Amino acid sequence: MPARRPRLAPAQAHDELVESLAHLREELELPAGFPADVEAEAQRAAGAVSADPATAELDDLRDIEFLTIDPAGSTDLDQALHLERTATGAVLHYAIADLPAFVTPGGPIDAEARLRGQTLYAADGRIPLHPVVISEDAASLLPDQDRRAFVWRFVLDDGARPVETTLRRAVIRSRAQWTYVDAQAAIDAGSAPPSLEALHWFGQERLAREAERGGASLNVPETRIVADDGGHRLERDAPLVLEDWNAQVSLLTGMAAADIMLKGRVGILRTMPAAEADDVAAFRAQTVALGIPWPADLSYGDYLRGLERDSPAALAILDAAAGLFRGAGYAAFDGAPPADPLQAAIGAPYAHTTAPLRRLVDRWSLVICEALANGREVPVWARESLASLPKIMARSDGVANRLGAATVDRVEAALLSGHEGQVFEAVVLGLRGDGARVQLMDPPVTAKVAGLDAAAGATVRLRLESVDIDSGTVVLEHSE
Numbered sequence: 001m002p003a004r005r006p007r008l009a010p011a012q013a014h015d016e017l018v019e020s021l022a023h024l025r026e027e028l029e030l031p032a033g034f035p036a037d038v039e040a041e042a043q044r045a046a047g048a049v050s051a052d053p054a055t056a057e058l059d060d061l062r063d064i065e066f067l068t069i070d071p072a073g074s075t076d077l078d079q080a081l082h083l084e085r086t087a088t089g090a091v092l093h094y095a096i097a098d099l100p101a102f103v104t105p106g107g108p109i110d111a112e113a114r115l116r117g118q119t120l121y122a123a124d125g126r127i128p129l130h131p132v133v134i135s136e137d138a139a140s141l142l143p144d145q146d147r148r149a150f151v152w153r154f155v156l157d158d159g160a161r162p163v164e165t166t167l168r169r170a171v172i173r174s175r176a177q178w179t180y181v182d183a184q185a186a187i188d189a190g191s192a193p194p195s196l197e198a199l200h201w202f203g204q205e206r207l208a209r210e211a212e213r214g215g216a217s218l219n220v221p222e223t224r225i226v227a228d229d230g231g232h233r234l235e236r237d238a239p240l241v242l243e244d245w246n247a248q249v250s251l252l253t254g255m256a257a258a259d260i261m262l263k264g265r266v267g268i269l270r271t272m273p274a275a276e277a278d279d280v281a282a283f284r285a286q287t288v289a290l291g292i293p294w295p296a297d298l299s300y301g302d303y304l305r306g307l308e309r310d311s312p313a314a315l316a317i318l319d320a321a322a323g324l325f326r327g328a329g330y331a332a333f334d335g336a337p338p339a340d341p342l343q344a345a346i347g348a349p350y351a352h353t354t355a356p357l358r359r360l361v362d363r364w365s366l367v368i369c370e371a372l373a374n375g376r377e378v379p380v381w382a383r384e385s386l387a388s389l390p391k392i393m394a395r396s397d398g399v400a401n402r403l404g405a406a407t408v409d410r411v412e413a414a415l416l417s418g419h420e421g422q423v424f425e426a427v428v429l430g431l432r433g434d435g436a437r438v439q440l441m442d443p444p445v446t447a448k449v450a451g452l453d454a455a456a457g458a459t460v461r462l463r464l465e466s467v468d469i470d471s472g473t474v475v476l477e478h479s480e
Helices: 010-027 036-048 108-116 132-138 180-189 194-212 241-264 277-289 300-305 312-322 361-373 380-416
Strands: 066-070 079-086 089-097 146-156 162-179 222-228 231-237 266-271 329-334 423-432 435-440 446-450 459-468 473-478
Touching (some): 066 180, 079 194, 079 241, 089 162, 194 300, 266 361, 329 380
Parallel strands (some): 066 162
Antiparallel strands (some): 066 079, 146 162, 222 231, 266 329, 423 435
């Protein structure tokens, strides 16, 4: 049995966690700030880029009552929407921050962004893709500010299918910044503005269209790290229904972007191959073993959407289902489209295009789509650099995944520090090599337990033997 370490007071565990997270940044060679020339260019761009429609020769859409919906505390606001029901369906305006207006191709901001790839998130703070004077101020779609944006306009039929799509650069003015929690509460209370109220119809119809095309929204409960009285805690909750509806706005836009690029024969898609037949068969067998069999006449997506997600068996099924959603990547093309352009989880070709403040590739998608949609040549800089993007994004995704997983491991270890010897109840999510992956009931910690031989979906009792905050290691043993 591993040697017991002294119990740590919460303050000691917190201090160890702070030091461990700092070590993690060093280990992953994450940047601590922006070079001076990048900050200088950002300051110049923030002051020089005009948001006056006449001066900038942009459409003036400030009369449209856009709003934003984001997690509490967000300041890098990529998207704003306005959704209006009509007699035959609806008209959706979706504004995306005009980050390209602030970035000179080949300049310092561009070069640094290509090194970073995306905004990275950790418990001790995020590492932004662009300087905050742009990403959290001048380009961010903050309320009551004139802001440049790429504005998608979708005329939708009664099934929320797009029958007309346009894209143009414009100046907008958001009227309100909503959090998901407040927006959901307003919808539930019947006090939401029309755009929020209409999201119920839109979301339900788009989820129905998703089912028709064979798409599947996994929507597993997300583990979030939340600051708490100078420390951190874990929250693991299923997404609000509004988050599902709002995600469908981005999905619709990404599918429209992919369609434009495929027709124009130039662009970059987010792809994912269909699951292998053997993997699907193994997953189906596991649903039978867990007592919630996947019927042969029900699609994969419909089966997942119908799960009651708070039972131990359902948690194990969702964990197994995540294994079928793998192999995602980017496919750049200039001429012949990719042989397999499909994003299998979505059930359609798809492109990342709605988060340019936080993800590098979206800047290319936006400028390419806007040019193609309006009959103009794609900018030379975008065309010439397309082929480099898949490698950049793959590297960046790898860093983001390692940072995210290692951060959660360290916070979990800090939460359990001082509780050595305590017995916890846990759900077995699935077998992993010589042991099993489990999730504790409280706190919602996931870990691998070596030597544990228990069926997925089973509830077990585990004794905490040791924790190491610096490595994020938690050692648990089966307790009869």
